[in-house]
Amino acid sequence: MAFQQIDVYLPDTQETLGKLGADVPIVDRHTVTLADGRVLERLIVDGTLTEAALERLQKQMGHTKDYRIVVSPIEATLPRPDEDEERKSTNGSDRISREELYQDMSDSVKMRGVYFALVALSVVVAAGGMMRDNTAVVIGAMVIAPLIGPNIALGLGTTLADRSLIVKSLKTNLSGLLAGLSLAFGMGLVLPVDPGQSEIALRTAIGLPDVALAVAAGIAGALAVTRGLSTAIVGVMVAVALVPPLVAVGLLAGSGEHDLAYQAALLLVTNVAGVNLASVLTFLVMGVRPMTWYKTEQAKKATRWALVLWTLVLAVLATAIWLAA
Template sequence: MSARLVQIIVPDTEVPRAKSVIEKHCSRYWQEAVLGGLEKFSCVVPGRAIEALIAELDANFKDSEGFSVLVLQVEAVLPEIPELEAIVPAGSGEQKPPTRLEVFFTRDRISTNELYDDIEASLELRPNYLLTVILSALIAALGMHSGQTAVVIGAMIIAPLLGPTMAMAMAATLGDSALGRHAISTLVVGIFAALAFTFLLGMFIEVNPLVPELRNRTIVHPADIALALACGAAGVLAFSRGASLSLVGVMIAVALVPPIAAAGLFFGSGDHMLGFKALFLLATNLVCINVAGIVTFLVQGLPPRNWRITSGIFLIWLLILFLFVGLVGGRIAIGSYGPINVSGDSSSVQQASPNPD
């Protein structure tokens, strides 16, 4: 069951209008007086109806003194409430019951306000954020250096880049420039912090570019593009339903943290060409995640404030993606990604085909 307990406070003079709004969205609510000439309504609302309820309340009472709304997660309700399992409230008798197909396609996500609350804390540039970014990148770098996939997965679970990555796609969907600027600045600082510390690590350890975990981060294949698109879509889908941040983080980190760490190691060891190839994989993944994220947010019913802005940003991301796909396709067409030169050795080793993972 996806439901919220919504507590609404309005002036006494607005009680009749508040009741008419609330009754459109739920059939069970409680009313009580509070100090200061205010009235509080507590109502149980289906998760899919939260967006519409909050929007209507804001439109009607945003200028009313004392007006406020508090949304809480509900774990269980007894006795059961019919509209929690239906598309429309039971009281709206003039509407036909939903068909099985309508129920199947009903969006079940948390509200835009809840998305903002979930993402806000992760955009703050604090020592905790920088420390988890650095630790995640170092763990991923050491795991790739030793060829231990399990260690790389451990780095992904830390998920430090979850917040700004999700916020970029969300800002583009909503057309929120302030959120977009905040997300980009936080993400850029995190990427540079990870690159700096893995660069230092690369200066002090021997980096073998033939290790599969490192070699695969210097190659961009159609499968990598598909992986990044899937990561973005799965991450937004889980995030919009209020899933665990760690779960979403693995989906995103799988496409961002390893190439950052690989680029830092290669730059630190003097293999600048391989470092730039890893950064190209990072850029490709970031573009794919945003393209898939915007599409998934729209499919989930996140309402853009301005369709022109949202469409324009999406087209820019899409054009960049097509450019990257063209570059990848061109390199595949000529049949070579070039040789990998092992530092400190005059010989060149022809790069083997990447592992499918």
């Protein structure tokens, strides 16, 4: 992982950072007094040690008012790190820091107009592809769908016991799914829907491969965001599990095929549960934890409840699927 630049703005020259400690080696460090009297401490650390450095800084700044910490990626630096610096970097985790992860996920759950516009476009494109039995068009709809953020953010909020992120994720996720379902239902009312089309019929049957797909999508999405990678391609995989069954539910319900719509709804809810269960487990394995002891205890309880809830949902759905078979 590349180097990161950490800028610490202190209110005046009376405040100093001191030493960060041997556990957080600093590649480079500069102190600058700004024109307004504040002090800027600029640190360069290995990207894998960013979280440890931020935790230490926040603890040191606990008594300081009006400070600001800003993290920026460094694309390249010269001279290149020597072997000693590379060995030090292996002490860190192979993921971006908790704060960077939280910021990325917080941005993804904001309910902007473009979010609903992309949901609507993905539904229209997916519905057109499914009614014409055109797989390529359905795949195009998955590229558009912005559903990865709210689902992965829900898993992160649970792992960090962050009530605000959990609530925002649920609101954004449910709003997007309901908006897409309403649009697909309206299309089913006015357009001819053939349940025999393979792209529609595939979403009215569920088996273990579908559950495996949902779990794999959740793991891939969580891994992508923890590594700071682009979620565009991984978002397609999450959309595979959510968009087609969502559109199938709306089209079939709108056209009066309620039994088939029920089957597609089972697939949709199963996939949602699978994605969220997998994302929580992945964040746990990747070592994403709150900073304070109190929050850590809260996070353990929240995570246990989430794991029990999603597992129970999958068990209930498996029973419903077995009864409907």
